[in-house]
Amino acid sequence: MSAGAAAAPDRPRIVVGISGASGAVYGKRVLEVLRDMGVETHLVMSQAARITIAAEADFTPADLEGLASVTHSNKDIGASCASGSFRTLGMIVAPCSVKSLSEIACGMTTGLLTRAADVTLKERRRLVLMLRETPFHLGHIRSMAAVTEMGAIVYPPVPAFYAKPAGLAEMVDHTVGRVLDLFDLDTGLSHRWTGLRHRDD
Incomplete structure (x- = not known):
């Protein structure tokens, strides 16, 4: 298991945040996959997430x-996940808005979602932020640098076309599988790169 796993309970547990950025389908798929794997999930949605979902x-x-x-x-x-004594493998924010990113970067949390992320960092657990914004201005880049220096992983949900996805669902699955790889959870969803094969092989 990855960083933070040693402190986890017998049943793996992950906090899932869904913020107001476009792409709640990623959070939905994370929840589905973790449920099917028997991982306990603690969900926190921002008010902006509810608006975006609608x-x-x-x-x-x-x-x-x-x-x-x-x-x-x-x-x-x-809530339980507002405390560092609540043991988890870490937290995924899928998707992560720039507002949530910025709050986490400066430690000025305004709700449970960013508080739970802050706790994840202070306990040195895995925090993955699926940042959904483009293009970036310098403030966004500085916030990404700040959370990275603090130990988070910024993971924009960029599609992997080498996997030759047949549609949106496969693109989402590949990304979710790669995100959960970061928690040493093998979902079987990701296309594993095995190298290029040349025609004359």
């Missing part, structure tokens, strides 16, 4: 809550 998704916040082992209100700063 605008772009064919599922609802209630659907996401049904996929999670436990759901916490973003306003509940007394």
Whole structure:
């Protein structure tokens, strides 16, 4: 297991944040895959996430809550995952908005989602931020540098075309599989690169 795993309970546990950036489908798929793997998930959605989901998704916040082992209100700063004594493998924010990134970068958390991320960093656990924004200005880049220096992994959900995805679902699956690789969780979703084969081999 990766960093943070040694401190985890017998049943692996991951906090999943869904912020207001476009791409809640990534958070949904993370929850589905972790559920199927028997990983306990603690879900925190921002209010902006709920608004974005209503605008772009064919599922609802209630659907996401049904996929999670436990759901916490973003306003509940007394929730279990707000404390470092609550043992987890770490946290994934899928997708991560620039607002959430910026709060994490400066430690000025305004809700449970970014508080849980801050806790993940201070406990030296794995924090993966699926930043969804483009193009970047210098402030975004500085925030990405800051969280990286603090120990987080910035993982924009960039599609891997070498996997030759047949559609959007396969593109999402490959990315989610690679993100969960960072927690040493092998989902079988990712196309593993084995090198180029030349025609004259």
